Amino acid sequence: MPALGIITNDQTAVFQRDVIAGACEVAASRGYSVIVDSIAESVRSPRAISLDLRDVVGVLALADAVPVDQLQAMLRRGIPVSLVSHRVPSLPIPAVFTDNVQGMAELARHVIADCGCRKPVYIGGLSGQIDGAEREAGFRRELLRHQISPDDAIYLQGNFDADTAAGAFQQVLASGHEFDAVVAADYLMARAALDLLRHAGRDVPGEVVVVGFGDGAEAQAAGLTTVAADIIEQGRRSARQLIGQIDGLHITGTTVLNVRLLVRKTSR
Amino acid sequence: MISRSTAGKATHGQLRRHNLQLLLRGVYQGLADNRAALALHTGLAKPTVSELVAELIESGLLVEEGWGSSTEEGGKRPRLLKFVPAARNVIGLSINDERVLGVLTMLDGRMIAQHTIDLTGIQGQAIVPLVIDVIHGLMAQLDAPLLCISLGVSGVVDAAEGFVTYAPHLDWQNIPLARLLLDRFQVPVHVANSTELAAMAQYVFGLPDPVHSLAAVRVGSGVGIGLVIDGALYHGGGEIGYLQVAGYDDSPVAAQQPRLETVVGWPYVVERMHALRQRHGGSLLPESEGELTYLHIRHAAAEGDAAALALEDELCHYLSQVFAWIIGLLRPDHVSLAGPITDLGEALLNQVVRRTRQLILPEMTEKVTFSLMTSPHVVAVGAVARALQLELGLV
Numbered sequence: 169m170p171a172l173g174i175i176t177n178d179q180t181a182v183f184q185r186d187v188i189a190g191a192c193e194v195a196a197s198r199g200y201s202v203i204v205d206s207i208a209e210s211v212r213s214p215r216a217i218s219l220d221l222r223d224v225v226g227v228l229a230l231a232d233a234v235p236v237d238q239l240q241a242m243l244r245r246g247i248p249v250s251l252v253s254h255r256v257p258s259l260p261i262p263a264v265f266t267d268n269v270q271g272m273a274e275l276a277r278h279v280i281a282d283c284g285c286r287k288p289v290y291i292g293g294l295s296g297q298i299d300g301a302e303r304e305a306g307f308r309r310e311l312l313r314h315q316i317s318p319d320d321a322i323y324l325q326g327n328f329d330a331d332t333a334a335g336a337f338q339q340v341l342a343s344g345h346e347f348d349a350v351v352a353a354d355y356l357m358a359r360a361a362l363d364l365l366r367h368a369g370r371d372v373p374g375e376v377v378v379v380g381f382g383d384g385a386e387a388q389a390a391g392l393t394t395v396a397a398d399i400i401e402q403g404r405r406s407a408r409q410l411i412g413q414i415d416g417l418h419i420t421g422t423t424v425l426n427v428r429l430l431v432r433k434t435s436r
Numbered sequence: 437m438i439s440r441s442t443a444g445k446a447t448h449g450q451l452r453r454h455n456l457q458l459l460l461r462g463v464y465q466g467l468a469d470n471r472a473a474l475a476l477h478t479g480l481a482k483p484t485v486s487e488l489v490a491e492l493i494e495s496g497l498l499v500e501e502g503w504g505s506s507t508e509e510g511g512k513r514p515r516l517l518k519f520v521p522a523a524r525n526v527i528g529l530s531i532n533d534e535r536v537l538g539v540l541t542m543l544d545g546r547m548i549a550q551h552t553i554d555l556t557g558i559q560g561q562a563i564v565p566l567v568i569d570v571i572h573g574l575m576a577q578l579d580a581p582l583l584c585i586s587l588g589v590s591g592v593v594d595a596a597e598g599f600v601t602y603a604p605h606l607d608w609q610n611i612p613l614a615r616l617l618l619d620r621f622q623v624p625v626h627v628a629n630s631t632e633l634a635a636m637a638q639y640v641f642g643l644p645d646p647v648h649s650l651a652a653v654r655v656g657s658g659v660g661i662g663l664v665i666d667g668a669l670y671h672g673g674g675e676i677g678y679l680q681v682a683g684y685d686d687s688p689v690a691a692q693q694p695r696l697e698t699v700v701g702w703p704y705v706v707e708r709m710h711a712l713r714q715r716h717g718g719s720l721l722p723e724s725e726g727e728l729t730y731l732h733i734r735h736a737a738a739e740g741d742a743a744a745l746a747l748e749d750e751l752c753h754y755l756s757q758v759f760a761w762i763i764g765l766l767r768p769d770h771v772s773l774a775g776p777i778t779d780l781g782e783a784l785l786n787q788v789v790r791r792t793r794q795l796i797l798p799e800m801t802e803k804v805t806f807s808l809m810t811s812p813h814v815v816a817v818g819a820v821a822r823a824l825q826l827e828l829g830l831v
Contacts, residue, residue, distance in 0.1 A: 412576025
């Protein structure tokens, strides 16, 4: 049975786990096995990519797990590659994203137009990563659309990491800055902010509205309002794109998947 | 579509296709939900309806689901028929100077996936392989058999032949787009002007209440007009950016009659904003021209920024002339403004409508309604709407 390779920095993290699950489902239905190379499950000691390209007929590269020179090497060898939530403009490799622009527009519109908030805190992802950059740019655009100066919001660097987000948000709480909403670039960072607000005795959503991008069991359990990016579906679509290439379709550019707003208890 | 039957007496095949579409549309639009009701609605004989419905079920476009109520006289309860939106997929594409954007949808317009390629720095024949890449990207995501491919191009298009005659922003001349794609993909291919398709999208999917006739004015780098009259796309629209309009009193082109796209197209807006900013000073707008967006202008205007307000006033001056000519000549029920300029919001539209009413007789505008088409996918979705009309007669 031919195999698809998946290269990721950590197969146990929520996003990567769901992408892999979706990709495996499609691979199995189309007669492929899957080999996962998870290179950075220990953040302190990431290792080099060990996937043997002779064992696979195509590669899914999750986020920025594969350096540009190694992607180039794969292309030189004629191995089809698809990127998941990552783009390398200098290389003709297709990618699959969820719609960051639409998703952030829906979140911001809900917070501003539906909930009436005017003083948001934004917890951003990794600034050098495309999802992080597109979501923050989308957030700033939506503030303008709703007559709020982007400079009036408070911006925190959360790096798509709940602990980092919590540390940054704790400082805002301690500083006494006035705010009425928290918009986070992913739901795990929103969840971290929600926990701190509740611990501090703040009324959510009466006093502060909290929303996050993406959705998962943790968001549902916390009653968090999100835009649901179905990450398992993103995994499925990524595998389809890769298999399409293996089957001979020449694909460049980006496949974008829709998201939808899920209003729960942390917003009004 | 690139091949079209000649006028004259319908063949048996054409008649059968017409009747199949009639029945399918009846169920799709909720006008009838069983064979007897379809016969009543269409005037077709019951045996004919049964035979054609069987064909639609066989093709997967209809399914039998549940039972209806029996008539007052009693009798057998009818088997209910349901339209299956997931039976086929449609690919709709929009091609302009910035990007190729494709959407993959079900038959009710619901989007499955988008695929985009940025065209920055790419022009001419080099765009064609990228259009094919986008179609490939969406074909990899097909959930059902592909019904057809439908494209909207910013330029002069011969829709009957699927031929792009002239698209200056793409540096395209005489591109037989439909033929190229038909040869490659072996499915029906439709091509039309982008703004015509924007009008179609608004007509089919965009308005809460149906209208008979609609005009869309799309403003981006250029300016286009699209018309839908009694449900049919009118192919006399397209690019109007070359038309001359009355100059604005305060602008450097006041003494002339400038061409429309040179006074409302985005490149002009950037240049003019820079000049107005220098004149008025202390503006809320970003220093760098590269950062400027319509949303910045909208925000600044709402905050009372003199430069942004002056620019909006100029744009309204020009757009109201376009609206007035459209309404004066065609009397549409509805006029929509589309394209990136819609980021200037309802405030701009309201001002344009107010100015339009000053230019023509009040009774001409009193029944006309207006809207903004803000979706970034409007052309691609319009391409899908047109495909549904031409292939299945659904809209």
